[in-house]
Amino acid sequence: MIDPKLLRQAPDDVARNFARRGMDFDVQRYLELEEQRKTLQVETETLRNERNTSAKNIGKAKAKGEDIEPLLAAVKDLGDRLDNSESRFGAVQDELQSIELGLPNLLMDDVPVGDDESANVEIRTWGSPARFDFDAQDHIDLGAKLGMLDFDAAAKISGSRFAVMRGDLAHLQRALIQFMLDTHVSEHGYVEAYVPYLVQDHALLGTGQLPKFEEDLFKTTTETPFYLIPTAEVPLTNFARDVIFDADQLPLLFTAHTPCFRSEAGSYGQDTRGMIRQHQFEKVELVHLVAPEESEQALEVLTGHAEKILQMLELPYRVVTLCSGDVGFSAAKTYDLEVWLPGQQKYREISSCSNCTDFQARRMKARVRNADTGKPELIHTLNGSGVAAGRALIAVMENYQQAEGSIQIPSVLQPYMSGATEISRGS
RNA sequence: GGAGAGAUGGCUGAGUGGUCGAAAGCGCUCCCCUGCUAAGGGAGUAAGGGCUUAUACCCCUUCGAGGGUUCGAAUCCCUCUCUCUCCGCCA
Structure with a gap:
């Protein structure tokens, strides 16, 4: 929620801000x-x-x-x-x-104006797309030929938008997750967390998925309904619910690996092939709980942490600032990390890092006691993928593919793969 | 799943129909006193909201949550949630 006092006192300013999202208030x-x-x-x-x-x-x-x-x-x-x-x-x-x-967060002034993702602004690139002296395959063909990625089996069990992985490929995803968690904990100072995957409505109300986006969520039919988390942002950010922090307790940095569940209502026909858009995927999430004056800087830091993962994996990527029409409901500003996928010859989103300012904090009453005034004020919350493991797996497969269809294992992952250097059929 | 106990302010903990937003202690803040230290004395110390130029007054709400009884509820009644103990079951 935005500040109701601001809404009351300066509704036209608020309406102008919403208009940048293409929204009529x-x-x-x-x-x-x-x-x-x-x-x-x-x-x-x-x-x-x-x-x-x-x-x-x-x-x-x-x-x-x-x-x-x-x-x-x-x-x-x-x-x-x-x-x-x-x-x-x-x-x-x-x-x-x-x-x-139902009102989204106010956009920050430096968010570029635009209608949709085509107006997002690239602010930097890292690495350069690999050139292959053979025809690069996509992860679907690579996985199928390795005999390790099986959409038919998944369809039998659960239908479309699910994947089954076996052998070294399943292991490689686990290695990616371990590597990311270890890096964030030991090099970036995060506290690792284990969290519930089923949450109640108030938690989702706090982070902004409810009440507006219920159709994107899976919900149980139990007497007290649970929702399957669409991201670990939900439980991690709700750590701050109803808390008044002392000023010296902040910032708090949390990371967790969880599966994420999304109904993908309304995305019919998009990315139906392969593992890009699934009902269930693995992600390592980063959350910052910070004093309000720290959040702008914290977004840069958090984004840097996600970038570090791609750099260590030596995956080419670019950073874009989402334009006003593409920024999510709860965010005031968002950077997307897009990784190069040779199979699609495109950059595809692999991380989304947002400053939600006080929008979520107001919904969940997350506050910090101002050391000078002694008064509680709303904290700022930030979240970002650090990074999406399923998509990172795709990126590794496609970027590290060899002519004969095997996949080299990035050096930082080899310790997590019992020292193996490549994945090949039968390995 | 069965039986029992409980949930009050930053913490401990009193309070079974009115003068209770709530004793007392601890903690914290400020002041005084003592050469320092230790000890002591005094005052203050919840959150949210409304009105308002106002962080000044004043007012409203909140004693796990939601209903109810009443002129009036922390206190009585109902439902629910959570915590603890014991038994059962289970990874």
Whole structure:
């Protein structure tokens, strides 16, 4: 949620910011509701005050042994008036809240304006796309020929958008995950976390997936429904729920490996081939919980941590700043890391690093006590993939492929692969 | 799954219908005192929201959550969640 006070005091500024996302915010409608809210809130609280005051007087009178009948008669209809006022106030408040929960974060000033991903701005590249003296294959063919990547088996078990891996390829994904976690913990200072993969609605409300994007999530049919996490950002960021940190406790850096589950509703026809877009994939996530004035710098640092993984794997990539139309709901600014995939001859997203400023913190009441004022204020939250393991596996397969279809193992992964240097059929 | 106990402010912990947003202690902040240290004295110390130019007053909400009874609920009733202990089962 954005700051309701800002929304109230400068709705036109807010609307202009939303317009950069291509979103039309009905200021007039909002202000009307807000006016009603104000009137009804004052009315309701005045009535409550009246009730409280008379209840106290009745109590005092009774203690003195006075006759309280006239006092009771005086408040006879107060209850009904209060009920009536409260229910009208509640209705307006609910409506306002549902509007506010549906509003995205405010974009930072330096986010480039554009409608969609074609307007994203490349800010740097690292490495250069490999040239092969043979026809480069994509991961699907490579995996099939190795006999280690099996979409038919996955389809039998679970349908489309699932993968089965066997042997060294399954091992290689595990190696990637281990390598990433180890690097973030020992070189970047993160605390490794193990977290629930099933979460309740309030956790998703806190990070912004709910209420607006329910159709993207898998949900259990149990009595208290659980959602399968679409990213470890959800449990990791919710560590800060309802907490008031001391200033010296921040920043907090967490990393976790989890599977991620996404319904991919609305992405029919996109990336249906291969392992790019799955209902279930593995990811190592990075989350920063920081003091508000630190978040801009923290985004650069966090992005650097994700980049470091690709550099160590020697995978060519580029960094793009997402344009206003492509920035996610909860983010104020986002850098995407796009890795080069020889099989597609394209850069494809492998990490997305966002500064969510106080947007998630406000939803989950995550605060820090300001050392100077002693007052609690909202923290800033950031998250990024460090990096998506499934896509990293694809990138390694395609970038490290050999003419005969085997795959070299990047040197940093060899210790995690019992010293093996390549994967080949039957290995 | 069965039986029992519990959930109060940063912490410990009192409080079974009114003057309780809540005793006391600890912690923390400020002041005083003592040459230093130790000890002592005093004052203050929850969060969110409304109104407001205002971090000033004033007001509202919150004692696990949600309902209910009542003029009035931390306190009584109902439902739920979580924690702890014992038994059973289980990785």
